[in-house]
Amino acid sequence: MPPARPGQGWCMRLENSLALLSKGYAWMPDLRRARGRHAAGTRLGGLPAIAIEGPEAARFLYDERHVHRAHAIPEPVQGTLFGKGAVHTLDGEAHRVRKAMFVSVLMDGDRIADLVERACADWDAAARDWLTRPQVVLFEESAQVIAGAVTRWAGVPVAQDEVPALARDLLAMVDGFATGGPRHWRARRARGRREGWLAGLVEQVRAGGTLAPAGSALAVVAAHRDADGQPLEPRVAAVELLNVIRPTTAVAWFTAFSGHALARWPGYRSRLAAADPAFAEAWAHEVRRFYPFAPFIGGRAPRRLEFGGQTIPRNAMVLLDLFGQNHDPDLWEDPYAFRPERFLDRGIGEFELVPQGGGDPRTNHRCPGEQLTVALLAALAPRLARLPLDIPADQDLTISLRRIPARPASGVVLRPAALWGPTAVAPVS
Template sequence: MSFMRVPVHGRGDSTLPLLLHGYAWLPNRLRETAGAPVRTHLLGHPAIALHGPQAVSFFYDEQNVRRSGAVPEPVLDTLFGRGAVHTLDGAAHRVRKALFLSLLKDPDGVAALTGDAVREWRESVAEHRGGAVVLFDTAAEALARAVCAWVGLAPTPDQARLMAHDCVAMLDGFASPGLRHLRARHSRNRQEAALAALITAVREGRQPVRDGSALAAVAGHRDVDGLPPDERTCAVELLNIIRPTVGITWFITFAAHALHRHRDLAEELRTASGRQLRDLSTAFAHEVRRFYPFVPFVGGVAARNLTWQGIRIQQGTMVLLDVYGHHHDPALWDNPYHFTPARFTADPDAVERIVAQGGGDPALGHRCPGEDITVSVLAAFTAELAHLDHEVPDQDLTIPLSRIPTRPHSGFVLHLAPAPADAAAGPPSRPGS
């Protein structure tokens, strides 16, 4: 199925309102029901939308909601890929998920990838000193170079640039009809084909591979049945490491937007160092993930006949968990529409209420195992941007809620100051270094 051939929608189908209103669609519907579950249809299928902390635990319980068969084909063919870990449940999911946990939860691996990303960013800044860059694009390319090397690839500069372009396209077009969606499909097909050929070469001994790398781990993985996934599925899972890392460029651009809007917070970061800088930049990263719009909601399918707060949910119904509204719920967050990183230094446990990358235990459920990488890289880039000598020229920095995923219209243009005479002294160390 593609967005060009969706079923004829019955009365009350919300597919068009969702496309028109984006992030505001579900919170608006929930306000109309005073937070009670919303019954609707999406893509012609019955759906129910839930909200609140209890809904998070309910949704991420595999006894209630399954992912197998739940992801619409347009999303599979652009964002996740067919056969991805996101589409599995039970033992099959846990065995495949263990592969990602071993790679993405290791503190040394997280630190190494963060350091590589910062180094690539600093090299890009040095190259463009005295000129202008679009932060969104420049950060995406730096992240692509870093993560490709980290997983064990050896891309040329042009290949890394193409990977950045294609990963951005996959994320940018998964929820949109028309040209953006077609670009996303084309980008995924191109990268899956290239990586599948690489996996084949590794398995046949024609391609050397670094021991301990993600490439080696994916190529040698065995699923719950003891058999290796086919090469295309391995390519899908490699992209499910690379693509989300490149996707941090959305959060980095939002961080720049927040630093520009809140000069006092930027100054606080600039004057901090050591442990204080690490704590402040990490809290800032958490608040970026909470405050700015990225994931509107997540979905699954009712695994059996369920009852939620006295409301019956028939097996097979699409179940949606409100994410954007959850992060702006005054019952969960003081002044939710104020950008306040201090909420996470005052209450470190508040981070557990963030569901930007899923909820529950990443080892047992569908919480993203790359969350630690996202937070680490975002915190490091926040510190880099706070210390960066630059100006923000006049540009369109509006963030339209009707667009999924959204970002500042301009991509956030930076005018970089010329290199100082004492440039050899180098930039400030990253948080935690």
């Protein structure tokens, strides 16, 4: 065997992981079907791993004594999706102090309302333009609307004509994390560009050369001190600013899925279009539950553990099957039916609905942007339903479950209603 070249290590681990991931979202549910309903042993990235699922599994994973995040996230995922030195990779006190920074910016009702208001105003302005065009792609257009709104809300100045390129870069970072091909390299280049830009901005703010609006993500991140009392390195500050504006822009996946759902189940259109906040929120939950986005999360076992009758060796990967849990028939009646009403008359347990993780987002790794995601989607999806645009049949709306992250192949093309035929019906494959 030839000697390993620098950088070859992670390539080989990536290949191995990709072999396992070639089945995409079905990989982990298939594994559990074959080897154990709630806990199945396997190998991932050259390490022993256990795939777990269900509220008890989520409770187990979010117990800090069971799973550590440091050294658990593969370099290709850090180099594209999260960034190096991100909150996702921290444990214990270091995590709590960094997480508090996100909570202060993202989990405040007034600040969320401000972002939603900005995004709705930008959507309405963009929608007037969409009506004048022969057709638009919902995924791309909604990403631009959200990227512009969240970047300015975060206190980061961006000219309107720079927004399309910024949105493309933010989408690329998400789109390329689970593949070794051109999408992956596009993601790395996009991250490099945007980290450089934001690191420079943080330095200017600290030097007093640029003003950051009080309370904005830019001001908070620039002033933040970590558990060691030190400010963030400019590059890490940029990583964390991107961890606000990148995943918010990724809500475009859910607006595209909402377009898919309206094409597939057009009977919901008038109900979603009506200004009923309870139904709009139920819609947001069902879109996040039903459609495939984050496949699984995990970390490393710091010592030998047991779960579901399985022994977990020290240092093994413990992986929670998010997609599988969101379709678990013990939790969701008729889980492969798209039925927003299911969320009108039920509460949601802390460890049940897990598209953005489980448990308490203030203290553990659960997504701190979940309320914001739901609020944004619950505001934008009814606007989508009200647009006088059709979702024509002559497009490829299939969603391949082999592609991570999945999305409707066409991105959901919309055309002015008067010019084109009836709304299409598309399969989920």
